Amino acid sequence: MAEHPAYPVGLRLTGRRVVVLGGGQVAQRRLPALVAAGADVTLVSPSATPSVEAMADTGEIAWERRRYADGDLEGAWYAVVATSDPEANAAASAEAERRRVWCVRSDDADAATAWTPATGRAGGVTVAVLTTEAKDRDPRHTAAIRDAVVEGLRDNTLVAPQHRTKTPGVALVGGGPGDPDLITVRGRRLLAEADVVIADRLGPRDLLDELPPHVEVIDAAKIPYGRYMAQEAINNALIEHAKQGKAVVRLKGGDPYVFGRGMEEAQALAEAGIACTVVPGISSSISVPAAAGIPVTHRGVAHEFTVLSGHVAPDDERSLVDWAATARLTGTLVILMGVDKIGRIAETLIAHGKAPDTPVALVQEGTTSAQRRVDATLATVGEVVRAEDVRPPAVIVIGPVVAVGAPTQKPQK
Numbered sequence: 001m002a003e004h005p006a007y008p009v010g011l012r013l014t015g016r017r018v019v020v021l022g023g024g025q026v027a028q029r030r031l032p033a034l035v036a037a038g039a040d041v042t043l044v045s046p047s048a049t050p051s052v053e054a055m056a057d058t059g060e061i062a063w064e065r066r067r068y069a070d071g072d073l074e075g076a077w078y079a080v081v082a083t084s085d086p087e088a089n090a091a092a093s094a095e096a097e098r099r100r101v102w103c104v105r106s107d108d109a110d111a112a113t114a115w116t117p118a119t120g121r122a123g124g125v126t127v128a129v130l131t132t133e134a135k136d137r138d139p140r141h142t143a144a145i146r147d148a149v150v151e152g153l154r155d156n157t158l159v160a161p162q163h164r165t166k167t168p169g170v171a172l173v174g175g176g177p178g179d180p181d182l183i184t185v186r187g188r189r190l191l192a193e194a195d196v197v198i199a200d201r202l203g204p205r206d207l208l209d210e211l212p213p214h215v216e217v218i219d220a221a222k223i224p225y226g227r228y229m230a231q232e233a234i235n236n237a238l239i240e241h242a243k244q245g246k247a248v249v250r251l252k253g254g255d256p257y258v259f260g261r262g263m264e265e266a267q268a269l270a271e272a273g274i275a276c277t278v279v280p281g282i283s284s285s286i287s288v289p290a291a292a293g294i295p296v297t298h299r300g301v302a303h304e305f306t307v308l309s310g311h312v313a314p315d316d317e318r319s320l321v322d323w324a325a326t327a328r329l330t331g332t333l334v335i336l337m338g339v340d341k342i343g344r345i346a347e348t349l350i351a352h353g354k355a356p357d358t359p360v361a362l363v364q365e366g367t368t369s370a371q372r373r374v375d376a377t378l379a380t381v382g383e384v385v386r387a388e389d390v391r392p393p394a395v396i397v398i399g400p401v402v403a404v405g406a407p408t409q410k411p412q413k
């Protein structure tokens with residue numbers, strides 16, 4: 001038979017019977033996508049890998065614990081033949097041909113009537129890569145092409161202009177702690193689609209340089225706020241740009257809802273009737289200690305971590321933190337916005353019973369090239385901050401986890 005290229009197509013399998021023969025590694029790789037496509041999957045196999053078994057246990061697939069038998073493909077729209085028995089595979093493949101069921105075979109691509117492409121998703125499209133002819137089949141090469149396209153779409157190095165109209169509105173995007181690689185894929189995509197970006201001083205500022213020239217970038221710290229409070233001025237800027245039909249990204253450091261005033265912005269947008277989507281981000285409270293080699297929990301050392309704001313001193317009437325209760329916690333304390341007040345905070349913790357020699361680490365500008373870690377104890381931290389000239393932004397970690405792991409880890413680049 002002359003070799004013709006395979007005909008690419010997207011199967012819509014929702015509610016349709018799909019039979020998978022064999023519960024090994026091939027099934028483990030194929031089943032999640034079949035389940036995600038809504039297929040009504042039956043696995044026929046005497047055994048299965050633990051992951052496949054877990055899918056059966058949760059009811060995502062039906063599992064018949066036996067070997068393949070003629071007739072198993074009745075009513076199927078699609079079959080994956082991947083048992084370890086070549087004779088069973090050949091028999092199932094013959095049954096598929098007889099019943100006109102499209103069938104992939106893990107052991108013999110030539111005998112299959114369908115091939116599984118290397119697939120990936122980015123920005124609302126599915127990328128599927130197939131070699132043109134069976135003789136050129138090279139799964140590593142197709143996977144590498146898939147990876148290159150998906151990565152390119154995600155980080156915008158592969159430019160594919162969108163012609164559908166963008167949805168106007170505001171995305172509150174958590175940008176992560178500063179390293180541009182630590183924003184989420186969704187956040188990066190929304191940034192690439194934005195008409196206007198209103199950015200904080202903290203977060204992945206390097207990403208702003210990559211935006212195309214037509215994107216208006218506004219520094220939130222520089223929005224003139226006249227008789228408004230700064231936050232109201234930011235809310236108004238978001239509302240006004242969105243009302244002009246623009247796609248607006250509010251790029252925030254860390255996670256929008258961790259001391260980020262994200263909900264205030266979401267509420268203001270809701271009151272103005274503007275669509276708002278929130279994209280979580282990697283909070284500095286966890287990622288900055290990690291970048292400096294400090295785990296916020298560690299087996300046998302800390303079974304809890306508490307994130308606190310140190311922007312007001314413990315004796316300030318505006319403080320909502322119960323410092324006496326905090327001093328009794330045995331786990332890790334992570335303090336944000338606390339550089340100025342750490343001396344008073346440390347004194348208060350000691351006064352309420354925390355050991356003066358409790359280890360403390362201050363991690364300044366974590367995950368950036370300027371990252372620096374300074375170590376102290378509760379008794380010395382007030383003095384050390386001054387002597388070492390530690391400046392915001394810094395995350396302060398208090399507790400025995402500080403002494404676990406590598407003390408001088410630098411950000412990985």
Ligand SMILES: C[S@@+](CC[C@H](N)C(=O)[O-])C[C@H]1O[C@@H](n2cnc3c(N)ncnc32)[C@H](O)[C@@H]1O
Pocket residue numbers: 177178202203253254255256257258259260282283284285288335336337338363364365366367368392393394395396
């Ligand atoms: C207004 S809070 C915002 C927190 C942010 N929403 C988050 O989830 O990380 C700002 C504080 O976060 C901490 N912070 C944020 N990014 C940091 C970084 N790269 N290095 C050290 N501290 C950081 C500092 O304590 C800073 O004062």
